[in-house]
Amino acid sequence: MSEEMAGGCQCGRVRYRVLVDNDEAYLCHCRMCQRATGGVSIAFKNFPRSAVSWEREPDRYASSAIAQRGFCAQCGTPLTYEAHGHPYMDLTVGSFDDPWRFKPVEHSGCESWHRDWLDTGHLPAERTNENPSMVKRWMDATGKLPE
Template identity: 75%
Template sequence: MAGEMTGGCQCGRIRYRASVHDDEAYLCHCRMCQRATGGVSIAFKNLHKEDVVWETEPDRYASSPIAQRGFCAACGTPLTYEAHGHDRMDMTVGSFDDPWGFRPTEHSGCESWHRDWLDTSHLPASRTDQNPSLVQRWMKSVGKLPD
């Protein structure tokens, strides 16, 4: 998986193009990432800052004395983790238009790791399009299911 990839926030206000050179990504479990995303971990792709071109710059929040996080102030999508003084940054895997080619290669921030959330493949699973109540709300509202 090498080449140019695109991505952005949920509402579409912020878009980017990124030159990606490999399929490696990682999961961060630190408490700062948990609080910033509301999740138990976040999947990141580390890239050179020069390899990312923003069509619209993200909003940024000084999340600590050592870093800032890019996000969309309109819809709340987390987009980046940017440590001060580095030529690289982390892009959220979920913000890429086609995130399926990335593979996790390591864990970071394991002091806050919720191991029970890593392998949930044994739990019951259902598809969005098999939830009649949810399908009805989407169809009534916009005439289709979300992407």
């Protein structure tokens, strides 16, 4: 079933809306994505460009000879991957207001795959509200824990 979803950057300056008709997303591990995000991979959801409406357009950086990336110049949030001349674009899963709907169905750019960073279910886990020093920093700064 199709559902309109919204998303945007961390500071709220750049916002978008898009009609989502499936839960399929993917992880990209290529070096360009690693460098653009500072992470070992990035989760993307692919859409026709025409399906995405921007309340405010993202800033864009020509990250290679074949693509540009949308981001917020104020807070730095990565938002898009846009191949030149291609009718589809990718939105970052983490930039959706409610990203929980999406499920990874494939990997891309596996030549740079850091497998140890993907299968981490065996590692100890701690919630933010269980970390006393983190709780103190948030409470001192804002009086509440982040969402």
